[in-house]
Amino acid sequence: METNKPTMLTIRQTARTGILPEHALRLLLKAGKLPAIFVGKKAFINYEKLCEQLSQLDGSERPEE
Numbered sequence: 001m002e003t004n005k006p007t008m009l010t011i012r013q014t015a016r017t018g019i020l021p022e023h024a025l026r027l028l029l030k031a032g033k034l035p036a037i038f039v040g041k042k043a044f045i046n047y048e049k050l051c052e053q054l055s056q057l058d059g060s061e062r063p064e065e
Contacts (some may be wrong), residue, residue, distance in 0.1 A: 008037070008044040019050065 011029065015022035025045070028034045035049035 006049070007047040011043060011045065014045050014047060014050070017047070019054065039045050 008039060009017075011022060011025045014020070014025055017049075020028075025034065029043055029045075034043075035041045035046040035053065038044075
């Protein structure tokens, strides 16, 4: 039985993919809104889940202007 291992990236590695800036990723991590685990003080983000999470955003969380 073969299982797919998730791609776990650091914040810098995730930012280098161009999905979000490093600062935005750090703010989301601090708010607890990233699919991440910690190994010591280092956070590893599940890249596939992050992409899925971002694709489900429909803009309804934006404040009215």
